[in-house]
Amino acid sequence: MATRRSAVLLLITVVLTAAGRVVGQVHLRGLQGLPDGTSLSAFEYEGLVRLLKGNDTTRLTSLYRTSVHGTTYDDLLDRVGDAKPLVFVVRNGEYVFGAVISEGIRLPDSSTGYVMYPCKVWWFSLAGHFEKPIKINLYGQEQIVYAAGREGHIDGANVRIGGRMWLGWSGLGPGRPADDIRSCRQYTTGRNVPSGYTGEREEDEDALLGGSKDFMAEEIEVLHWVQ
Template structure:
């Protein structure tokens, strides 16, 4: 992808502009603080690059599909490296390509039954949160375990959006119960994972 201004991001200019609009502030400044293709795909690489920053947009690209999730919190590690930390925060899912005629936000506020509430779960570097490294309420898992055990990296992901939260006009893939699969399938290896930071947060 061509860099957007001075921001070295995987997003196109139109996707970047749409993202700012969906976040509600076209004048917002975002900094690309992590890209798996640039910084490494290990869990430690993600945590090292993100650090203690808050106001994050996690972007996932899988083939023609591009989607993300804004979390007002950061990826806060627990004090015990074998434990998991839950952090309450604002969450907003965003479709940038492959699902709707135009970029669309998927606001899950009030619609997170059984999905962990408005929270992000982050494991310690030696832990596993129910088989994953990072879980974002609204059903996104990053760094899922395989048959071999806990994931070393964050490439293997799972995602679905409950059918009652899917906006009108959705044309992407669904599972057998009608839930939207923003990556085209529920379990997948992401082509690119990126974290953008809202400058000033």
């Protein structure tokens, strides 16, 4: 039997289902093999590479997984280092989504402070929201990342991506972040949501990619995109 990382040599159509309904399909084209240690399935990996506008030689390296390397902010920082650009993948039930940032994670001079820096930021959905993997563009002030020092916080979280995605979210506002980086808050304003969205929404039309605004992710993975 072929292993999970074996190359896909034939054109295959994979149909993704959830709760008895078709939620997406993708044609797998001659993959070079999944990154070592990744949580991504062949469907998810193919979709992500397509969104990155990559090709059969595009390389993604899995740097960090909460289920393998630990769930603290220190665990994430120790594994990711100064690599850039980065791809964050968040899993929660049927929902698989994340963010791409061009500048990596910068740390402030003070371990108790935080730093804010502009960079190219966009979000994506790989499963649970659209018929196929899709890119979610962000605009204006949402093209930004906030990163706290190892002993600091930003709005009660460790990292804030694209204005409305918090990792290590405690919900305490000016208080300390959560001990677990998988504690998340996320919502997307209606103007940024592509057509065809079938996921959860708030009453004001904000899209909730994790199924709710505040949630504990099952897994967070960070990959290094080698361009």
